[in-house]
Amino acid sequence: MTATFEQDIKPLFRERDRESMKPVFDLWSHDEVVENADAILERLRNGTMPCDGAWPDEQVAIFERWVEAGTPA
Numbered sequence: 001m002t003a004t005f006e007q008d009i010k011p012l013f014r015e016r017d018r019e020s021m022k023p024v025f026d027l028w029s030h031d032e033v034v035e036n037a038d039a040i041l042e043r044l045r046n047g048t049m050p051c052d053g054a055w056p057d058e059q060v061a062i063f064e065r066w067v068e069a070g071t072p073a
């Protein structure tokens with residue numbers, strides 16, 4: 001099953017993530033996450049975002065596969 005933004009990706013971003021990142025982009029907006037997907041993936045991979053603790057590898061892999069699948073809504 002291919003991950004979709006609404007069902008699988010958006011729920012990975014906490015309210016706190018969204019609020020913190022709002023001045024830069026909206027993590028609950030499909031379009032804005034797609035526009036910033038490369039930067040987001042880089043930060044998730046190198047563990048510098050979220051600022052309060054890196055995601056587990058498996059969670060980063062879900063985001064990565066969603067990008068490779070063409071970022072379905």
Ligand code: HEM
Binds near residue numbers: 021039040049051
């Ligand atoms: C999964 C959640 C998050 C993702 C994917 C994320 C992603 C990103 C990305 C891609 C940037 C670089 C933006 C740019 O330069 O255009 C960034 C910057 C930033 N984020 Fe987040 N963020 C997340 C959560 C948070 C949280 C929880 C905080 C709370 C402190 C935070 C605070 C910041 C700050 C202060 C910056 C600007 C300074 C810097 O580049 O380190 N972010 N974030």
